[in-house]
Amino acid sequence: MRYIDHHAHMVSRTTDDYQQLALTGCVAVTEPAFWAGWDRSCGDSVEDYFRQLTEFEPKRAAAYGVQHYSWLAMNPKESDDRELSRDVLKRIPKFLDRPTVLGIGEIGMNRITRNEIATYTEQVELAIEHDQLILIHTPHLEDKLKGTRISIDVLTRYPELNPQRVMIDHAEEHTIEMIRDRGYWAGLTLYPQTKISPQRAVDVIEKYGPDRICVAGACDWGPSDPIAVPRFAVEMRRRRHDETLIERVIFENPIRFLSQSPKFKVTISTPEPARIG
């Protein structure tokens, strides 16, 4: 089995987790910029984090034969802070040429405030200006429906934005149709309690088919699972789905989306990680 996890916050994980990824066939992870669990005090702190994402983490992953890519952004949880957000957005462009940066993400909203929408809109414009892929975080729990609607409303103000270069992540049953109907990619996040389970993710594939759907674990500093994607594959096998369909969802689909960035080097012929540790 080969797979790609398009959403993994590896800075929060141990090297043991990289080993688990390699042992289960993970070829590449992509890591969106996110909230550290506490608010950062200044733009310098965020810039150091961008350096960690683009300099240190790819080396740590490479030791296990896993390719590491990143997305840069002002994360939704801190995006209500307009002063910090403006500072961070000014710093992002100088990182965009780095060899493992795939785009702007994860952007979006948390509690859906006017400030969060303003920061999100500016980040969409930044991505368009620099011709970057976009990865969108949709809010949790009761906020997901409203946040997804408003996220899409903002995107539709920019007709020059190709929907196929946008992934709207953390989709669930009540948001997936509005995402795919408008031509965006949908990400299903296999995360305990607050997002979607492997069982429900398989239901979504059965109900809607595999087109423009990717699955990820979104492992981070909270209770989460770095090998959630292979657990999804096991669930697909439990339902007797064939290996061709499984590989399409967990390997080929992320390649189709991520390869829109010329920096993404995984191809269909890329083998499983050959070297561990």
Add this chain to the structure above:
Amino acid sequence: MKPQPHKPPLSGTQIVDEYFIENRTRLLEIAAFLDRVDRMDPTVRSRDFRMKAFIEAVNALGAMPDRLLQIQMILSDPTIDPLDRLDRKSAIGAFDPSGHPEARS
């Protein structure tokens, strides 16, 4: 884009064979949770907006079809206006309709 379902290989009976026990367990957990809340304070279910939504969602289990979609909507914020200012850092799982009388009948 219209959904293009991928036909599940398992029959209905095979799905029940495969998943009955784990979902029986989940059902008992929900029943135990409701009993636990009632045992501590039977008025909570009528006072706490989260419990009101939860019980409405449990009742939706008897509806057909698309129970899951109905429950997702019961637990979602149906409003469309952004917040003027950040009220808290995290979502809490159910929409509080107090202050939004138009949002729930």
